[in-house]
Amino acid sequence: MLDLNKDIQYVKGIGPKRAEKLNKLNIFTLKDLLYYFPRQFEDRNNLKKIIQLENEEKATIKVVIVGVSTSSPRKGLSITKVDVRDETGYAKLVFFNQQYVKNAFKPGDTILVFGKVKKEFKKIEISSCEVEYLTNSPKNTCKIMPIYPLTYGVSNKDIIGIIKNVLSDESLVIKEYMPKHIIDKYKLCSIDYAIRNLHNPISKESLKIALYRIVFEEFLILQLGLFLFKNGVEESDGIKFEENKKLDDVLTSLPFKLTKAQNRALNEIIEDMQCNKAMNRLVQGDVGSGKTVVALLSLAHCVFNGFQGALMAPTEILAEQHYISLTETLKPFGINIELLVGSLTKKQKESVLEKTKNKEVDILIGTHALIEDKVEFNNLGLVITDEQHRFGVRQRSKLSEKGENPDILVMTATPIPRTLALILYGDLDISIIDELPPGRQPIETIAIDKSKRDRAYNSLVRKEVEKGRQVYIVCPLVEESEAIEAKAAVDLVEELKLEYFSDLKVGLLHGKMKPSEKDLIMKSFKNREIDILVSTTVIEVGVNVPNATLMIIENAERFGLAQLHQLRGRVGRGSHKSYCILIYASKSEVCKQRMSIMEETNDGFKISEKDLEIRGPGEFFGTRQHGLPELKVANIFKHMKILKLAQQEARYIVSEDRKLQNYENQLIKKEIMNKFEHSIKEISLN
Incomplete structure (x- = not known):
């Protein structure tokens, strides 16, 4: 064997x-x-007659060779054309720079051809051809052909x-590992049949049966792994926080009332914290829904119970903003807050680390710097990560390991379809803040093509600045390089100053600037010393300037819908009417579709569903960055019905056998461990 x-x-x-x-x-x-x-x-199975061929399709035909000719229209290019016919008409097979093929074809022979059809009037040419002589078992035609991802x-x-x-x-x-009762219940084929028919399908029906088995299995193993991981966390004793009246004083001191959705999320968190199991919760809320204040109150509750809290953000600018916001609100209550980011001097870092270790710091806010080995807490009780999708399961775990089973809270402003959230965050309970604070006006979004760019700058921008408002202009996404994006932003500032706004104050913000420079620019913008702020996507999260009422996004087609929605959320944060102008250059149907979605709705959840539909789950939210096993065949959007069945089954299995210790679940448990071993080291199945 x-x-x-x-x-x-x-x-x-x-x-x-x-x-x-x-x-x-x-x-x-x-x-x-x-x-x-x-x-x-x-599908090369469907034999067609020449008369049935359609332009641009790929098709298989059975034809007789009539003749062969070769020409060289220019140096370095040879074209071989093979005239073929069947009882319905004539066609030409075209081969580029493959002169050797002329000797392979003999007039009068019958061949099978698979290729791409180009049809102009009655003239038919077939290129990218796969050709073979007629046999009882053709290798490359008259069958369903697998196409593999290659290198x-x-x-x-x-x-x-x-x-x-x-x-x-x-x-x-290929041994079976799926429990027999699941195979029977969901009418699954064996794993042996599935693998053989995915690589070499006997028929369309056999391929369909094989795909169903593998898709169901991928979802079931992923979901079971996550549920088991969650159960492992739940079983560990956490910190049992006590009710504390001081939290009411913090709530009373806020200059606004919490929305119903914020109250609901906060109550769920406090309830979790006051239970003796470790909390593992995701707070999901649209841009501007007020997640930060929920995090602030959770941290205050932790500190009032005598523990330390940690808040990790993906960027320094967001970490700094959290630091300012929390300090303003919590300092009057005797809570000491420190900031730990990469740009601090060695001496400053050492001071913060020493204070944290000695419990002179109640809440430590920072970037990835928080998970460095030298960071030691005295008694960490609550860990919060903001914009969770920027981190991964491992990073979240590394921070929580700095305490003894601290409670974990993760927050994201990227609205994720609930089913997808269950896949990506299957190890977390979910709280959703689906309500905006009162007084917020919906942002009016208008998509325009590049030809109307001048009008947007000369009319809309000036109109807002004359009203005393401020404007963001987002530089186009060039590529995944801060240096190139920074240069593009500098060039855009020069162009705007020269051609449109020589009389206005134009500022610049990009990722390559020092944190102190970024801070200075944002302070100037907040203090209305800058009329127009040109920025790269560093303003995507966390920047709060209520007087900014207009955002213009250049080359909007280069951004994902979720990212456009995030960027748009930087305006509309005050009581004034706000606008977002999307300037696009592409004429494609997909671009038009995406722009109209942005114009139609301000609902981040609807947008995320559409984003998932258009871009597919891999691009929308690659499972790899989450430390999860890769889905090789299953597609979260396309196979939604199968996903729901697998989730339902996974829940049932775990409710009956929490750690898959029953004999019938042993083999699938082994498969789960194999799939997760390189991904989530913390998973506890034993």
């Missing part, structure tokens, strides 16, 4: 050189190879050949 954990280079027909190429595809063992699933399938040096034919070789080995046995 073949060992599925066998090193790929020792599998028959592979060897060290091929193994090296396969390793680049993360194929290291025979099991990795079997689970290296196709990314799509080409340099490995072709689709290579993978097909290697896998075919493995699957034809009679000593290969």
Whole structure:
């Protein structure tokens, strides 16, 4: 029997050189190879007549060779054309720089051809051809063809050949690990049938059956792993915080009343904190819904109970803003707050670290600096991470390890569809703040193409500045490089000063600036010393200037919908009517669709659903950055019905057998451990 954990280079027909190429595809063992699933399938099964061919389609035809001709229209280019016919008409097969093919074709022979059709009037050409002679078992035509994700040096034919070789080995046995009652309940095929038919589908029906099994399995294993991780956390004794009247005094001191949604979230948090199990909760709220004040009150509750709190933010600008906000509110209550960010001097850092260790600091706010080894707390009781998707499971865990089972609260302003949230945060309970504070007016969003850019600057911007308001202009997203984005922002400032706003005060904010410079710019903007602030996406989270009423986003089509919504949330924070202008250059249908979604709604949850639908879950929220096993076949949006079934089943299994200790669950438990072992080291299944 073949060992599925066998090193790929020792599998028959592979060897060290091929193994090296396969390793680049993360194929290291025979099991990795079997689970290296196709990314799509080409149906080459449907034989067509020449007369039935449609322009731009890919199709299979059975034809007779009429003749072959070769031409060289220019140096370095040769074109070979093969005239073919069937009983309904004529076509030409086109080959570029493949002169050798002219000797492979003999007039009068019958061949099968799969390729891309170009049809102009009655003239038909087929390019990117796969050609083979008629046999009882064609290799590349008249079948459903798997198309694999590839890297340099490995072709689709290579993978097909290697896998075919493995699957034809009679000593290969792919053992079942799914409990029999689940297979029967959901009418799943065996894992052996699923893997064989994903790589070499017998028919459309067999492929459908195989896909259903793998999709269900991927969701079930992911969800079970997360539930087990959550149960492991829940079982550990946490801190039992006591009710404290001082929290009411903080609430009374606030210059506003909490919304119903904020009160609901706060009550859920306090209830968790006053229970003797460790809290593990996600607070999800749209831009401007007031999550920060809920975090502030939770931290105050922790400190009033004699413990320390930590708040981790993804950027220095956001950490600094939290520091200012919490200090203003909590200092009168004798709560000491410190800031720990990368830009502090060595001496400042050492001072903060010493005070934290000696419990002279009640709440420590910072960036990734908080998870460094040298940061020691005296008795950490509550850990909060803001904009959770910027971190990962490991980072969240590393911070919580600085205390003895502290309560964990994670916050995000990126509205996530609830089902997706259950996948990404399956180890967390969820609180949703779905209400904006009173007095907030909806932001009017207008999408315009680049030809109307002048009018936006000359009319709209000036109108707002004349009213005494301020404006954000967001620099286009160039690429994932702060240096390039910074240069683009500097160039945009120069252009705006020169062509439009020579008489106005234009400021600049980008990620490559020193924190002290950023702070100075934001203070100047808040104090109305700057009329127009040109910025990169560093203002995406956390910047609060109620007098800013207009945002212009250049090249809006380069941003995701969720990010556009985040950026737009920087205006509309005061009582004045606010606007967001999206300037786009693309003429594509997808761009128009996305712009109209932004114009139609201010609801972040609706936007996130659309973003997920348009961009797909991988791009919307890659599971890799969360430290979760990758979904190879399952698609959270496309397979929503199967996802719900798998979630329902996972809940039932865990309710019956919390740690999968029953005999029938042993094999799937092993599979879960294998899938999660490289991802979530903290998972506790034993």
